[in-house]
Amino acid sequence: MDLYKNLDQRAALFKALGHPARLLMLNLMREKSRHGEELAAILHLNPATVSHHLAKLTDAGLVSAHKDQYYQVFSLRGEILKTTLMEMVEMPQESIHTDASPDAFRDKVLRSFFKRGRLTQIPAQQKKKQIILEHIAAEFEPGRRYEEREVNHLLLDFNEDYASLRRFLIEFNLLHREGSIYWRAEKPE
Amino acid sequence: MDLYKNLDQRAALFKALGHPARLLMLNLMREKSRHGEELAAILHLNPATVSHHLAKLTDAGLVSAHKDQYYQVFSLRGEILKTTLMEMVEMPQESIHTDASPDAFRDKVLRSFFKRGRLTQIPAQQKKKQIILEHIAAEFEPGRRYEEREVNHLLLDFNEDYASLRRFLIEFNLLHREGSIYWRAEKPE
DNA sequence: TATCTAATTTGACAATCCTCTAATCACAAT
DNA sequence: ATTGTGATTAGAGGATTGTCAAATTAGATA
Known part of the structure; x- marks a missing residue:
C-alpha cells in the first residue's frame, strides 16, 4: 500500500474520518457489511448523502465495495486502522523539508x-x-x-x-x- | 481524559488532523516546541492563519501552550497519538444506538x-x-x-x-x- | 510609564463541505 | 424489451473552513 505516503493523502484520510456520520458508518460496517439503502435508513439520511459519504470513505481507502444482487455492498477495510495516529501523523524529515523550510x-x-x-x-x-x-x-x-x-x-x-x-x-x-x-x-x- | 468519549469529539479530533498545514505543524513540534511566529515563517503562512490552526489543534487537545518571554510556545501532546485509529473510530454499541438506530x-x-x-x-x-x-x-x-x-x-x-x-x-x-x-x-x- | 512585540480577534472573501431534490444510470427480474 | 430497484450524478442552498489584512490585546522591555 503506497497510499498514505504523502502529506495530502494522510490529511485526506483524517478528513474522511472527520465527520460523525462517517464514523457511524464505519462502526456499522464493523459489525457486518452493509448496503447503501440500509445505511441511509439507519442514519436517517438521504441515499444521495450516504452515497456522497461512502465515496469519501472509499477514496480514502477505508471501505471497499462489491455487487450483490440488487445491492452495492460496502465493507470495512480494517488494516489501515491498526496503525497508530502517531504513525499516520509522522512524516519523514525529508518530506517536511520539501513542503516547508524549517530554517x-x-x-x-x-x-x-x-x-x-x-x-x-x-x-x-x-x-x-x-x-x-x-x-x-x-x-x-x-x-x-x-x-x-x-x-x-x-x-x-x-x-x-x-x-x-x-x-x-x-x-x-x-x-x-x-x-x-x-x-x-x-x-x- | 474523558475527552474523545463521544462521537462528535472524535470526529473533531480527526477533523483537526485533516489539514496538511496542521500535520506539518505537529511534525515540526515533534522535534521541539515552537512559537507562532516561527511556524508562520516556516510554513509561509500568515501569523493569523497559524493562530487559527493552532487554536484548532489546542481545542482538539493535540497541543498545549505556555508563555516564554515574548512568545507563546506550543508543544505536542503526544499521548493521544499513541492510540490506534481503530480505537478512536470504534464506538461502544450503546452509543451507536443513541446516535442511530441499527434496526x-x-x-x-x-x-x-x-x-x-x-x-x-x-x-x-x-x-x-x-x-x-x-x-x-x-x-x-x-x-x-x-x-x-x-x-x-x-x-x-x-x-x-x-x-x-x-x-x-x-x-x-x-x-x-x-x-x-x-x-x-x-x-x- | 511608555514602548515594543507577538498573539489573537475581526471582518471579508473564496473554497470546500453537507445535505437535499431531481434526473440519470446500471443492472436484475420478469 | 420492459419494468423495477438501488446507486450515482448534477445542481443548488446553506454552513463551515482557510486565508489574509487590519485592528486589537496581552504582556515584556526599557
Missing part, C-alpha cells in the same frame, strides 16, 4: 539583521539574539585560540560595538575565555 | 410490507424476503411440533398464498420438516 525563521531573522554582511543592530529578543550570535560564532575556527585583539578585530567586521558582541558571545556560551585567550565553544550537536 | 432498515421493510398485520406481497429481493420471513417465523413456538394443517392455518393469517410462504420458510432454513411434521429452527444467535 525559514532563522533565515528571516538573519536577513533582517544583516545588511551587506554587517549587523545593523543587536536584537533585544533572546531567540533572535541567539540566532545572530550563532551566526557570528561560526566565523571562529573551532580549536584555534584567539588573542583578545584578534577577537575584537574579527567582531568589528560585523558591528562597531565589538565589546557588547564579545560579552554576549561569552554569555551565550558560544565563546569561552581564560585570561585574555578566547576560543570557540564546541558545537552542541 | 431502522428492518423496521422500514416490515412497515412497508405488512399492512394491518397482513403481508401485502412477498418481496422478490433476498434481503427483504429474509426480513419478512424471519418475522413470520417468530410466530412459531420454538420446540413445538406442528402438523402441516396447523402451519397452513397460521400462515393464512399473513397471506392467502400460504403454500409459497411455507416453501420459502423451509428454503431459508427458518422452518424444518420431516414428513408432515414441521418445527421452528433454532435461532442462529
Whole structure:
C-alpha cells in the first residue's frame, strides 16, 4: 500500500474520518457489511448523502465495495486502522523539508539583521539574539585560540560595538575565555 | 481524559488532523516546541492563519501552550497519538444506538410490507424476503411440533398464498420438516 | 510609564463541505 | 424489451473552513 505516503493523502484520510456520520458508518460496517439503502435508513439520511459519504470513505481507502444482487455492498477495510495516529501523523524529515523550510525563521531573522554582511543592530529578543550570535560564532575556527585583539578585530567586521558582541558571545556560551585567550565553544550537536 | 468519549469529539479530533498545514505543524513540534511566529515563517503562512490552526489543534487537545518571554510556545501532546485509529473510530454499541438506530432498515421493510398485520406481497429481493420471513417465523413456538394443517392455518393469517410462504420458510432454513411434521429452527444467535 | 512585540480577534472573501431534490444510470427480474 | 430497484450524478442552498489584512490585546522591555 503506497497510499498514505504523502502529506495530502494522510490529511485526506483524517478528513474522511472527520465527520460523525462517517464514523457511524464505519462502526456499522464493523459489525457486518452493509448496503447503501440500509445505511441511509439507519442514519436517517438521504441515499444521495450516504452515497456522497461512502465515496469519501472509499477514496480514502477505508471501505471497499462489491455487487450483490440488487445491492452495492460496502465493507470495512480494517488494516489501515491498526496503525497508530502517531504513525499516520509522522512524516519523514525529508518530506517536511520539501513542503516547508524549517530554517525559514532563522533565515528571516538573519536577513533582517544583516545588511551587506554587517549587523545593523543587536536584537533585544533572546531567540533572535541567539540566532545572530550563532551566526557570528561560526566565523571562529573551532580549536584555534584567539588573542583578545584578534577577537575584537574579527567582531568589528560585523558591528562597531565589538565589546557588547564579545560579552554576549561569552554569555551565550558560544565563546569561552581564560585570561585574555578566547576560543570557540564546541558545537552542541 | 474523558475527552474523545463521544462521537462528535472524535470526529473533531480527526477533523483537526485533516489539514496538511496542521500535520506539518505537529511534525515540526515533534522535534521541539515552537512559537507562532516561527511556524508562520516556516510554513509561509500568515501569523493569523497559524493562530487559527493552532487554536484548532489546542481545542482538539493535540497541543498545549505556555508563555516564554515574548512568545507563546506550543508543544505536542503526544499521548493521544499513541492510540490506534481503530480505537478512536470504534464506538461502544450503546452509543451507536443513541446516535442511530441499527434496526431502522428492518423496521422500514416490515412497515412497508405488512399492512394491518397482513403481508401485502412477498418481496422478490433476498434481503427483504429474509426480513419478512424471519418475522413470520417468530410466530412459531420454538420446540413445538406442528402438523402441516396447523402451519397452513397460521400462515393464512399473513397471506392467502400460504403454500409459497411455507416453501420459502423451509428454503431459508427458518422452518424444518420431516414428513408432515414441521418445527421452528433454532435461532442462529 | 511608555514602548515594543507577538498573539489573537475581526471582518471579508473564496473554497470546500453537507445535505437535499431531481434526473440519470446500471443492472436484475420478469 | 420492459419494468423495477438501488446507486450515482448534477445542481443548488446553506454552513463551515482557510486565508489574509487590519485592528486589537496581552504582556515584556526599557
